[in-house]
Amino acid sequence: MTGLSRQRDFEGDRKLATPSQRDPQRGGDRRSLTYQETYICPVCRHGQIAALTLMDAFACDFCRHIFTANLPEQSIHVEDSSQPMTWRWNGVNWKAANQLDMDLTIVVWLVGLALVLLPPALIWLSSHTFPPMRGSTWAWFPTVWISLTFLTHFAFVAWLLAEHYQVPVYVTCKIRLRNAFGRQ
Ligand SMILES: [Zn+2]
Numbered sequence: 001m002t003g004l005s006r007q008r009d010f011e012g013d014r015k016l017a018t019p020s021q022r023d024p025q026r027g028g029d030r031r032s033l034t035y036q037e038t039y040i041c042p043v044c045r046h047g048q049i050a051a052l053t054l055m056d057a058f059a060c061d062f063c064r065h066i067f068t069a070n071l072p073e074q075s076i077h078v079e080d081s082s083q084p085m086t087w088r089w090n091g092v093n094w095k096a097a098n099q100l101d102m103d104l105t106i107v108v109w110l111v112g113l114a115l116v117l118l119p120p121a122l123i124w125l126s127s128h129t130f131p132p133m134r135g136s137t138w139a140w141f142p143t144v145w146i147s148l149t150f151l152t153h154f155a156f157v158a159w160l161l162a163e164h165y166q167v168p169v170y171v172t173c174k175i176r177l178r179n180a181f182g183r184q
Pocket residue numbers: 041042043044045046047048060061062063064065
């Protein structure tokens with residue numbers, strides 16, 4: 001008996017833990033986009049966006065991005081980001097409404113691939129053309145140098161892609177770091 005009521009309490013807690021997912025007045029899981037409610041931020045997926053007083057805009061309490069809203073279309077547009085992005089509210093979650101600039105995306109991917117592949121290939125080519133003497137002290141050097149070159153360039157390109165796509169985990173980490181170093 002006590003176990004059962006504890007189970008019920010636990011389930012009640014779980015329901016209370018996700019109030020943003022539910023609309024008690026309508027009894028459904030869906031709710032529309034209005035200035036009276038708060039929603040999860042589509043950029044950082046961490047903070048909550050709430051309407052700014054006397055303005056037709058939302059702001060996030062974590063990443064501080066500002067969004068203008070289009071209530072008839074149930075969409076918001078981020079105003080202070082390098083990437084012009086729009087999301088549509090489907091009643092439960094945000095869906096990216098506009099595609100990123102395709103030309104820029106293609107350039108980012110081409111540059112990324114070239115940066116990851118070309119430098120290690122060049123080093124491999126030179127070490128293959130003039131191989132170190134077998135058994136010499138520095139015979140390991142080309143392999144290590146190629147691996148290091150690949151890893152550092154890969155890390156740089158990963159950062160480039162995270163910045164281009166504004167990956168939520170990346171955005172959250174960036175803001176955490178910025179806050180930790182006190183540069184608001
Ligand atoms: Zn945010």
